[in-house]
Amino acid sequence: MANATDLERARTPVHLWIVGLLALLWNAIGVTDYVMMRSRNEDYFHSVMPGLNIGAMLAYMDSMPLLASIGWALGVWGALAGTLLLLARGRHAVAAYLVSLIGAITAFAHQFTGPTPPAGMDDPVVPIMVTVIAIILLLYARWMRARGVLR
Numbered sequence: 001m002a003n004a005t006d007l008e009r010a011r012t013p014v015h016l017w018i019v020g021l022l023a024l025l026w027n028a029i030g031v032t033d034y035v036m037m038r039s040r041n042e043d044y045f046h047s048v049m050p051g052l053n054i055g056a057m058l059a060y061m062d063s064m065p066l067l068a069s070i071g072w073a074l075g076v077w078g079a080l081a082g083t084l085l086l087l088a089r090g091r092h093a094v095a096a097y098l099v100s101l102i103g104a105i106t107a108f109a110h111q112f113t114g115p116t117p118p119a120g121m122d123d124p125v126v127p128i129m130v131t132v133i134a135i136i137l138l139l140y141a142r143w144m145r146a147r148g149v150l151r
Contacts (some may be wrong), residue, residue, distance in 0.1 A: 012149060019137075030075075039122060042054055057118050060117055068106065068111075069107075075106075081094075081096040085150075089150050090151065093141040094138065098140075101131070103140055108131065111127060112127070
C-alpha cells in the first residue's frame with residue numbers, strides 16, 4: 001500500500017502542465033527562429049524583420065565566433081530538451097535548462113560585447129527577456145525536482 005508521500009510524488013500538479021505547454025510554445029518560437037536563421041531562409045527574414053538589411057545580417061551571423069554559435073545552439077536546443085523533460089517529469093530537465101541558460105548567456109555576451117549587430121538585430125529587450133524566462137524555467141524545474149514531481 002502506498003503511503004501519503006508516495007501519492008504526493010505521483011501526482012503531477014496542474015501548473016506543471018500549464019508551465020510546460022507555455023514553455024513548449026515559447027521554445028517552438030526559438031527553435032523555428034534558429035532553424036530559419038541557420039538555413040538562411042530569406043522569406044523568414046523578411047517576414048520577421050521587415051526592412052532588415054539581409055546581407056548585413058548574414059555577414060553578422062557568419063562572423064559570430066564559434067563559442068557564440070555553440071552557445072546559441074545550446075540555448076535553443078537545451079531549452080527544448082528541458083521542456084520536453086519537464087513534461088515527461090524527468091529530473092534531467094534541470095540540467096537541460098541550466099545548459100540552455102549558459103548557452104543563451106554565452107550567445108548574448110557576443111551580441112552585447114562584440115561588433116554592433118545590424119539595425120533590427122540590436123534590440124536588447126529580446127535577449128534580456130529570453131534570459132529571464134530561461135532563469136524562471138530553471139528555477140521552476142528545480143522547485144519541481146525538490147518537491148519530488150520530477151523523477
